[in-house]
Amino acid sequence: MPGVRRPLGADVRAFAVTAAAGCLVGLVGGGFRWCLERADALRRTLLTAAAGLGAAGVLVPIALTASGALVAHLIARRVPYAAGSGIQHVEAVWRQESDTHPWRLLPAKFAGGLVAIGSGLVLGREGPTVHMGAAIGVLAGRHGRLGTEDARMLHTALGGAGLAVAFSAPLSGLLFVCEEVTRSFRPRLVLLTLLGTVTAVSCTRLIVGDAPAFPMPDLPSPPLWTLPAFLLFGATAGALGAAYAHLVVGTLELCDRMTRVPAPLRAAAIGAVVGALMAADPLLAGGGDVLTERLLGAAGPGVTALAVYLAVRFVAGPLSYAAATPGGLFAPLLALGALWGTLVHALTAPVLPSPAPGPAAFAVVGMAALFTGVVRAPVTGIVLVAEMTGTLSLWLPLLLACFAATVTADHLESEPIYDSLRHRMLQRP
Template sequence: MTSPAPHDGPAHPEHAPRGLLTLALATLIAAAAIGFIGGAFRWCLQQAITLRADLVEWAHGVPVGWLVPVAVAALGGLIGRLIVKGSPRSSGSGIQDVEAVWRGEKELPGPSIVPGKFVGGLASIGTGMVLGREGPTVHMGSTLGSEAGRLLRVSTADRKLLYTTLGGAGLAVAFNAPIGGAMFALEEVTKSFRLRIVLLTLMATAVAVACSRVVLGDSPDFAVPAIPTPGIETLWVFALFGVLTGLVGVLYNRVVMRMLYTADGMRRLSPVARATLIGAIVGALLYVDPNLVGGGDSLTQDLITGMSLSVWGLLGFFAVRFLMGPLSYAAGTPGGLFAPLLALGALWGALVHSVAGPLLGEVADSRLPLALVGMTALFAATVRAPVTGIVLIVEMTAITSLTVPMLAACACAVLTATLLRSAPIYDSLRERMLNARAASPGAAGP
């Protein structure tokens, strides 16, 4: 039987004004820290992506140049997994770890998470793994929150609260989306809108994003042209699209978990060798086309700005990234699932538009609506946090004209996934993590 999550009961002495002020001070310290550290992490990743593209361009001009990106990406996988060997809880996404701590299923980790996620995430994501930057920033933010609480000597329950709320700040920094980060902490992790939790979460995301903008500037992650608001007569298109996206989300979750359990069963190949091999595969695809791998931001931006791809081209990109995301995650290096999932959703929307355009009426005029709605609906189907998904995309694109279609598609995607009894991806990952811990104390999985 697990202990209950931290709560807001009025009898606790630290719920008095003085205790709340101490928590607020810890929140401000940790939020500023994750704002600057998370901003630096994103800046380093941007430089790594630029260097990666230059390296691939150079490799195409030299004999046997394909070996260069293969070697670099394999090295990234190797370094990322070696770091995890020294700091096991740095593996994979930190989101299921944050949820497990909040639910009382795991204890708070030590501060080694911060350098482990920063360096390991930079090594694996920067060299091309199909992983998201939000996993490291969420986990770094959570750990900084817990450490700030320890510094100010708050109770263990309140350190867990800081561990949770600062995770939302980490997500906000990852996507320059303060409201989305707050919604993530409230809707996905705590599943609570109690005043004390809301207050600390809003403080954390506001300060963290303000500090990160000192490093990164303030502009939406994606530059999107104005989109006319679709007419009410098109809602059936988005609803049906949501149902189909729900099916894709269910399949994607199953592939992620199948890849992980298959990797667990590969006893003859050490985790370090496995990560190195997966890195080499990523490097080979990187040589073919950089958009086949990586977090996917540049691919999403290209799709938004009119990248010309045939139906077969879109299908090829979708199929490769559909498999490479789970395969990269199975490497066990630091990195998350969100960012690649958004790129996959954009590809899915563009693909449906290309295949079924003549049947879509007004929606067929541009692939943008389905691409953006696809990002939210696939996120909703896999994570089961539809409001967070919608807010994230609205903040990342500064587009509000698609909110009604997004609501319709997300509702249908979540309904479909729920009726098919598909567990939310982070529930499945948390269960796997806890089972691995029970089978081998001290073990941690992605």
């Protein structure tokens, strides 16, 4: 109740439990990132070796991703809510629309996410990390003997800490909790999220270091005359994001109608298709971090290749998500946004007067704008991209582009993706 002072002992207990649980989130999330890095390196080595086998080597990535998708699907189907991103489940628990299964969820998300993402599916690490953070919050609330409301807040706060850990973006974890999960600003929740995020990210840095996810030199501030161009660019990203969100849900519904095909077989078939893409070009598969890093380094390919990467990954992301394995949407979205920004720059550069922003500026803004068009959390998207890249000179283009992306997606009547996924999750038997 407003005006009622909490007992000091209750505050001390809640903050102590939050700090300890945040450390655990950091260790688990950092361990997950470290394992994924090793899995990616192993996959690249395997692909290099397979390339020396001639035509028969094409079967290696197909078999790898098909088997990975199958195993990850079988892991997830044994645990309620383990398939998919998990963010929609965190939001449903906050709204008291769903319950939790933390003891089974933690190992399923860790193992299933590692196998699915490590084998090359176009999925992100942030969904499983958010979900694991929230599950640790549930366990900490129970065993720390917190009050009902503090325990509920801790579940959500440590979900935000999971996002911070996934991308080394502590402020984004807090904004994600307030803007996306709860859509409210509660001082108590903010305090718990701040503490949990600080301890989580500190522990993660012991494992994966403290560099930004995509370190790059700060870019020059774009001239003011380019702001209308970024406004228009944001609108195109919002339209693209609305289409992507529709495709994610539509692909899931299409798979639901394929009742004659067993779900494990569907997962393996999806994995085989993604594996074939990976055999053609490794940048067509996987979460997209390598591709994003290259684009931000202004080492992108030509216009035709950019268009191919964009088209293929635009479809491969929703297809991978339909395999019903643990895995998130954020990382593939960021890669797609960087591709869109780089492609738009390549197409418009001949008509832009000098000095115009370079491709890296459009890639950074594209990451945030496309994310906003799909998720509809513009402030989280802006700060997330700024923290991941360390870029501090693009605030005005980012703000304008994400504004335009939000308005455009809203006017296209596109539902925010996690609202759609939550409604779908709650309607399923």
